[in-house]
Amino acid sequence: xxxxxxxxxxxxxxxxxxxxxxxxxxxxxxxxxxxxxxxxxxxxxxxxxxxxxxxxxxxxxxxxxxxxxxxxxxxxxxxxxxxxxxxxxxxxxxxxxxxxxxxxxxxxxxxxxxxxxxxxxxxxxxxxxxxxxxxxxxxxxxxxxxxxxxxxxxxxxxxxxxxxxxxxxxxxxxxxxxxxxxxxxxxxxxxxxxxxxxxxxxxxxxxxxxxxxxxxxxxxxxxxxxxxx
Amino acid sequence: xxxxxxxxxxxxxxxxxxxxxxxxxxxxxxxxxxxxxxxxxxxxxxxxxxxxxxxxxxxxxxxxxxxxxxxxxxxxxxxxxxxxxxxxxxxxxxxxxxxxxxxxxxxxxxxxxxxxxxxxxxxxxxxxxxxxxxxxxxxxxxxxxxxxxxxxxxxxxxxxxxxxxxxxxxxxxxxxxxxxxxxxxxxxxxxxxxxxxxxxxxxxxxxxxxxxxxxxxxxxxxxxxxxxxxxxxxxxxxxxxxx
Numbered sequence: 001x002x003x004x005x006x007x008x009x010x011x012x013x014x015x016x017x018x019x020x021x022x023x024x025x026x027x028x029x030x031x032x033x034x035x036x037x038x039x040x041x042x043x044x045x046x047x048x049x050x051x052x053x054x055x056x057x058x059x060x061x062x063x064x065x066x067x068x069x070x071x072x073x074x075x076x077x078x079x080x081x082x083x084x085x086x087x088x089x090x091x092x093x094x095x096x097x098x099x100x101x102x103x104x105x106x107x108x109x110x111x112x113x114x115x116x117x118x119x120x121x122x123x124x125x126x127x128x129x130x131x132x133x134x135x136x137x138x139x140x141x142x143x144x145x146x147x148x149x150x151x152x153x154x155x156x157x158x159x160x161x162x163x164x165x166x167x168x169x170x171x172x173x174x175x176x177x178x179x180x181x182x183x184x185x186x187x188x189x190x191x192x193x194x195x196x197x198x199x200x201x202x203x204x205x206x207x208x209x210x211x212x213x214x215x216x217x218x219x220x221x222x223x224x225x226x227x228x229x
Numbered sequence: 230x231x232x233x234x235x236x237x238x239x240x241x242x243x244x245x246x247x248x249x250x251x252x253x254x255x256x257x258x259x260x261x262x263x264x265x266x267x268x269x270x271x272x273x274x275x276x277x278x279x280x281x282x283x284x285x286x287x288x289x290x291x292x293x294x295x296x297x298x299x300x301x302x303x304x305x306x307x308x309x310x311x312x313x314x315x316x317x318x319x320x321x322x323x324x325x326x327x328x329x330x331x332x333x334x335x336x337x338x339x340x341x342x343x344x345x346x347x348x349x350x351x352x353x354x355x356x357x358x359x360x361x362x363x364x365x366x367x368x369x370x371x372x373x374x375x376x377x378x379x380x381x382x383x384x385x386x387x388x389x390x391x392x393x394x395x396x397x398x399x400x401x402x403x404x405x406x407x408x409x410x411x412x413x414x415x416x417x418x419x420x421x422x423x424x425x426x427x428x429x430x431x432x433x434x435x436x437x438x439x440x441x442x443x444x445x446x447x448x449x450x451x452x453x454x455x456x457x458x459x460x461x462x463x464x465x466x467x468x469x470x471x472x
Contacts (some may be wrong), residue, residue: 090283126282127378131333131385132309134301141332145323 003191008184014087015180016201022098022176023088023163029102030162034109041114052110059107065168071100072172076161088175092167097169105162112154116147149220156213160206177201232290233258233389233420234279239287239297241274249285250444254437256389256422261415263431264424265455266441267467272424273316275441276393280313286309292388309337311384316394318374320346320366320381326353327362330381339385352380356410372403376410389420396427428472432456440464 041052081092120143128138167178181198185191232255239252249271256262264272277283278435281296281304289296291307312378334340353359366374375395396404396406398408408430415434417420425431438455440448
């Protein structure tokens with residue numbers, strides 16, 4: 001049933017690498033955007049806070065596929081991206097696609113960060129300020145490290161979703177794992193085996209990620225509980 | 230002698246609920262001022278106003294500036310000169326004991342990293358916890374955490390130390406160690422403003438006792454006056470309940 005692998009494994013390899021690349025870019029943009037949006041959301045400037053809320057509501061309330069397509073078509077009109085190919089897809093598709101993934105993930109990441117910041121007792125901020133630290137240093141050196149530790153499981157969930165949802169980039173012609181599996185299925189006139197292979201690879205990727213995060217969680221947790229996690 | 234801190238007409242209210250009503254007092258260098266009184270009387274709020282952790286109206290003169298209205302840049306500089314110790318310790322759980330103490334002095338360039346570490350160890354010896362330098366706060370008892378918190382505040386070499394009910398969250402057997410550290414600090418000549426329910430400590434240490442009730446300084450004087458001589462009805466009533 002899986003004989004085709006001996007012939008098509010390079011395509012699965014390319015597709016997996018593609019999925020990893022777009023997910024990594026998406027996660028990086030998502031974290032950065034999440035931090036920017038959460039600081040806007042929690043700022044005293046009403047306009048900034050309102051803008052952040054709008055962004056979160058719009059992204060959460062519309063399908064990822066439509067977001068990806070909207071961003072792809074508008075970005076390709078705005079920018080002249082060179083038609084260089086990486087792992088079987090043009091960067092003119094990869095870049096807008098990953099940006100779209102990041103913009104989508106940023107909304108969820110921002111909310112996760114917000115819940116983390118709220119979870120850190122107010123006394124931590126007061127202790128920082130009372131020592132004469134400014135608000136930014138208090139936030140970045142004292143509150144955020146604790147907030148991130150508190151929301152690590154939720155962040156891990158979000159990144160797992162992102163890896164799986166990166167398959168929507170198939171619709172704008174990115175040759176990711178899903179696209180490759182469908183392509184192989186087309187040539188074989190049998191979609192089931194390649195899709196099973198793709199599913200297994202997605203599972204391995206997300207499983208590795210969650211294992212990595214739980215190692216990190218334990219490492220960070222040690223400080224808080226005297227070695228007993 | 231010039232007062233170190235001069236509070237004039239300090240007021241604070243939440244909506245129509247007035248929690249501080251026209252507070253006036255002076256703190257002179259090396260003086261120990263103890264705030265006592267029933268819960269909800271405004272003691273902690275007053276102390277937090279001195280560090281502007283609460284916004285209020287009026288004047289708090291410190292180093293020639295009014296804490297109530299200085300810019301946030303100036304406020305940061307003034308706060309470095311005021312050490313604050315909280316009821317809940319508020320140590321940073323993501324840093325070791327040593328890092329808790331050295332973080333602010335190094336970050337704010339009050340001292341070089343090496344010097345900050347040396348001084349942190351010296352402070353830890355003073356509070357009897359030098360062996361815990363590399364421990365994380367979560368592994369310490371409440372009393373130990375509070376002593377580290379005192380060392381952390383002292384690391385900034387403040388002009389005055391503010392204590393907000395430093396022993397109220399502690400198990401009874403831990404209270405003594407923390408009070409001992411504070412007694413030694415008082416003897417060393419530090420200016421201190423202390424909110425506390427530990428009456429015998431207040432009586433021993435205070436140069437001036439302010440009895441706060443319903444947002445006012447209802448009675449004030451030296452320890453001898455407040456604890457033995459005052460004929461103020463509220464003071465007598467309060468002391469008879471807590472002593």
